[in-house]
Amino acid sequence: MKILEFYGVKLEDCLRLDFEGTFGSRAFLERELDPFLQVLEEYAGEWMPDVVEGKRRRKYKRAAIWKSLEEARDGDYTSIGLYRTKWPVLDMMLRLRLSPQPPELSIVIKVKPLSFFTEEGSYRPFVAMVRAWASRYPVSHAAAHSADDEELAGAPRFGREMQTYVRDGFDKIYEVSWLNVFGPKLVESVGRERMLSTPAWRVEELPNGSIFLVTRPTPADFASDEARLAQARAHVHLRPDLDFDTVLRGLRERSALLAPVEPRFPPDVEPFLSRVVDRISSHARSRKIAEFNAWRPPEPDEWRPADAALPPDVEDVERARAHYRYLAEHLVALLHTKVPSVFDTTPESLSDVDYEFWRQEFPRVFERQNIDTLAVPAIGAYLGEVLVRHLGGQWIPRQTLEEAQVLVGDRVWLPFVRAWRYMRTCQSLLDFSLTQLYRVAERHRAAG
Numbered sequence: 001m002k003i004l005e006f007y008g009v010k011l012e013d014c015l016r017l018d019f020e021g022t023f024g025s026r027a028f029l030e031r032e033l034d035p036f037l038q039v040l041e042e043y044a045g046e047w048m049p050d051v052v053e054g055k056r057r058r059k060y061k062r063a064a065i066w067k068s069l070e071e072a073r074d075g076d077y078t079s080i081g082l083y084r085t086k087w088p089v090l091d092m093m094l095r096l097r098l099s100p101q102p103p104e105l106s107i108v109i110k111v112k113p114l115s116f117f118t119e120e121g122s123y124r125p126f127v128a129m130v131r132a133w134a135s136r137y138p139v140s141h142a143a144a145h146s147a148d149d150e151e152l153a154g155a156p157r158f159g160r161e162m163q164t165y166v167r168d169g170f171d172k173i174y175e176v177s178w179l180n181v182f183g184p185k186l187v188e189s190v191g192r193e194r195m196l197s198t199p200a201w202r203v204e205e206l207p208n209g210s211i212f213l214v215t216r217p218t219p220a221d222f223a224s225d226e227a228r229l230a231q232a233r234a235h236v237h238l239r240p241d242l243d244f245d246t247v248l249r250g251l252r253e254r255s256a257l258l259a260p261v262e263p264r265f266p267p268d269v270e271p272f273l274s275r276v277v278d279r280i281s282s283h284a285r286s287r288k289i290a291e292f293n294a295w296r297p298p299e300p301d302e303w304r305p306a307d308a309a310l311p312p313d314v315e316d317v318e319r320a321r322a323h324y325r326y327l328a329e330h331l332v333a334l335l336h337t338k339v340p341s342v343f344d345t346t347p348e349s350l351s352d353v354d355y356e357f358w359r360q361e362f363p364r365v366f367e368r369q370n371i372d373t374l375a376v377p378a379i380g381a382y383l384g385e386v387l388v389r390h391l392g393g394q395w396i397p398r399q400t401l402e403e404a405q406v407l408v409g410d411r412v413w414l415p416f417v418r419a420w421r422y423m424r425t426c427q428s429l430l431d432f433s434l435t436q437l438y439r440v441a442e443r444h445r446a447a448g
Contacts, residue, residue: 001059003051003083006091006110011282013258014089014112015219017130017144018156019181021105021137029098030066035136036105037062043129045122047090047111049082069096076101088116105137114146118220127179127202131212134181138208141170141186145177146222148283152254176235178219184209190238199233223255261289266296268439269430271351276358297430300437302414302421309405309412312397320397324404327381334378345385347442350434353382358429371423377401379423380416383434387413391438391445409445413437 023032041048050060054068060082068080079095089112097104117123126144134142157165158174172189173182187195187209195211196203202214215230222231232248265273273292280288304310314320328345331353335342339356341349357363363371380401387393387406396405396412402420405412415437422432 001051001057001085003053003057003085004087004089006083006089006112011279011285012112013114013146013148013282014110015114015117015126015144016147016150017107017109017142017179019105019107019109019130019133019137019139019142021107021133021139021142023103023105023137029069029096032103033065033105034062036133037065039129039132039136043125043132045125047084047088047116047122049090049092050085051083053081053083069094073098088112107133109144110147115220117218120217123218123220127214130179130181131204131206134210134212135206135208138183138210139181140183142181143175143177144179144219146219148258149222149254150177151281151283152257173235173238176213176215176231176238178215178222178231180213181206182211182213187211195238198237200230223258225252225255228252228255257287258283259286261286261293263289264293266436268436269297269433271348272354272358272433272435273430275351275355279359295430297433297436300418300432300440302418302437303411303441304405304414306407306410306412309396309407310398310403313399314397317397321395324381324384324395324397327377328385330374330378331382334375342382345382345389347386347390347435347438350383350386350438353379354429354433354435357423358426361426363423363425363429372420376419376423377416379434380404380419383418383437384413384415386434386438387415387441391442408441411441411444413441 048060052058052060052064052068054072056068056071058064058068065080069078072078072080076098077095078098079093082090082092082094084090091108091110093106093108095106097106111117117126130142130144153175155175156170160168170186173186182190182195192205192211195213196205198213200213200215201217202212204212206212213234215234216227221227228248228251232244232251235247236242236244263270263274263277277285277289277292312320332342335353335356339349339352341352343349362375366375384393384395384404384406387408388395391408393406393408393413396407398404401416402414404416405414418432418434418437422428422434
């Protein structure tokens with residue numbers, strides 16, 4: 001069974017639910033969890049999981065749940081994943097803490113795209129599902145909201161040190177999400193009457209003393225001004241110590257940070273940057289696109305006029321050229337698993353190589369000595385081979401690699417110098433990309 005990879009497709013916003021409740025004795029585990037599964041099966045609808053994964057992957061069935069939980073048990077804990085094979089994409093985790101510890105049921109649900117919850121037929125069942133769970137499994141606090149907006153809000157720590165967060169949890173109303181469950185302690189700290197009078201789309205007292213609050217019908221338009229006004233009104237009502245204008249301004253600033261930005265990248269590096277931004281966390285993507293729109297890489301200067309080219313200083317020119325091809329094969333050996341196109345030695349493969357080195361943070365992660373003695377020669381030779389094969393270039397060998405040149409038209413290019421600059425830092429992968437040098441060489445040859 002091939003599941004839809006939640007992080008294998010373009011990163012984008014999702015609806016995220018965090019729910020941690022309590023349940024009865026482990027001795028009656030199936031009886032305790034049956035209501036949870038029944039509610040899931042009744043309300044999940046189009047995002048219902050069809051795969052259960054513990055130590056192995058199985059089709060979703062109740063029996064598969066029990067088997068997977070048993071197999072995955074580690075001491076007092078057990079956890080399984082639930083996924084889908086069809087759109088929309090689901091990443092769901094069910095984690096249990098078992099006796100002799102006080103039993104706990106922890107649920108994290110992520111469904112994307114967030115736009116799936118635009119229609120009433122998708123968001124109303126979700127609301128009903130969480131309400132049913134919160135009525136059956138008491139929680140101190142639970143919330144469902146845009147995952148991107150939660151990132152910008154600093155959830156779940158909200159600016160606190162990790163130690164403080166672990167100790168205190170959600171001990172006061174740090175944020176009002178689209179959907180909220182406030183346990184009895186939070187209700188008591190705010191005041192039951194105040195909480196029940198919160199201006200929101202739905203406010204309801206549950207039989208166990210918790211209060212269920214939903215700010216607006218749909219979570220999909222959380223960043224709209226109407227949604228931000230509703231969020232700010234509810235938050236300030238529950239936290240009268242906060243200033244409404246300040247809260248609303250902060251929410252609007254988050255909406256602005258998440259607003260889509262049209263890419264206008266420098267054309268020479270557009271193939272590379274387009275892939276980079278696709279893999280940047282969606283809550284930060286608009287800011288990165290704006291940054292790349294304003295950024296211009298330095299113009300390549302790793303070249304000389306052809307009439308200033310250094311002559312070959314090796315005894316056997318063809319043998320030297322064969323050695324460059326051999327060095328280029330080292331890059332193929334290094335990257336072929338992650339970058340199959342590296343076998344092709346094409347301009348397109350240069351963009352793939354640029355992206356892979358950026359994704360790996362190669363200059364930061366690997367030892368400098370290995371980078372300079374192994375990676376740089378392989379990268380320079382590979383770049384030179386692309387110039388030779390696709391621009392009609394010709395190697396002019398030199399005993400010193402940094403002096404080796406590729407003649408293209410009325411210029412000679414220095415691919416090993418470019419490779420050395422390229423591998424200095426993660427930023428230099430952008431500033432001195434292989435893609436850009438090739439594009440400039442191609443354009444200059446055409447103009448000549």
